[in-house]
Amino acid sequence: MTQIISGKEISEEIRAELKEQVATLKAGTGVVPGLAVVLVGADPASEMYVGMKNKAAKELGIHSRQISLPAETPEDELLGVIDGLNADPAIHGILVQLPLPGHIDEAKVIEAIDPMKDVDGFHPVSVGRLQTGSGECFAPCTPAGVIEMLVRSGHDPAGKHAVVVGRSNIVGKPMAALLMRKGRGGDATVTVAHSRTADLGAVTRSADILIVAMGRPEMITGDMVSEGTVVIDVGTNRVDDPTRERGYRVCGDVLFDEVKDKAAAISPVPGGVGPMTITMLLANTVRSAEIASDRAG
Ligand code: GUN
Secondary structure (H helix, E strand, O other): OOEEOOHHHHHHHHHHHHHHHHHHHHHHHOOOOEEEEEEEOOOHHHHHHHHHHHHHHHHOOOEEEEEEEOOOOOHHHHHHHHHHHHHOOOOOEEEEOOOOOOOOOHHHHHHHOOHHHOOOOOOHHHHHHHHHOOOOOOOOHHHHHHHHHHHHOOOOOOOOEEEEEOOOOOOHHHHHHHHHOOOOOOOOEEEEEOOOOOOHHHHHOOOOEEEEOOOOOOOEOHHHOOOOOEEEEOOOEEEEOOOOOOOEEEEOOEOHHHHOOOOOEEOOOOOOOHHHHHHHHHHHHHHHHHHHHHHHO
16 A cells, blocks of 8 residues: 655644644743744735745744735835844744745845744755755755655655755755755755756656656656655646636646555645645744744843
């Protein structure tokens, strides 16, 4: 029987642990972890994500502040808002929802966030520290969630050949860094493949652990996976489906029905990596508050 790795269940397990950590921190130090989520403009998908982040934070007892700014907000004004949050001791995590409107330089905004409050893990200092293993940093939430799914489902990457398909800054690159770092959830031998890889199937068939984050619906087919592989599907794609009332269905980057028969374990879409991203954002925020309270104490 193929094991189904449920991000939904693992998420619930981690959120229950975080709820206890929040209560312990509050009882011991009076500190309540604070998360600020900044949304510029009214993109419906972004509004939905931001709403989910706020709700999840509140459920754990995390103080959540949503700052919604109009789409035409000048860059300077946004940078001023970030400066204010950097200086605010009640805020331990700052997340600026991406994408930002075209007139705003995303890199400049990300670099304005205090790296100690960069719970998205996108600041160049966070990226550098993840690579070097020096200093405190927060790992980007989606790949950090994949590591938790592997470890908690009994598939520790140590010593295994992990193949990452995709090289984005948000998933592929930090995923490889997390898998190859020393310690819990790391110590893997890592190959990164992407859209320009020659004979992708030969590479994916060599994986013990296959993590797919390409953003291409159902691209990994059964013939591209060896028997016994552990498969994590990071993709979330909408494809037209006239048989569904809403006219589309959501699928991953892996052709689930074919690959599940060969895989030892596989994460589904939806209900796989998706719920883990918000959970790891909350985990980073709680850790940031713990670090801040240790420093103050
Ligand atoms: N937009 C889509 N995903 C993310 C994310 O993980 N963080 C931020 N800041 N914006 C996003």
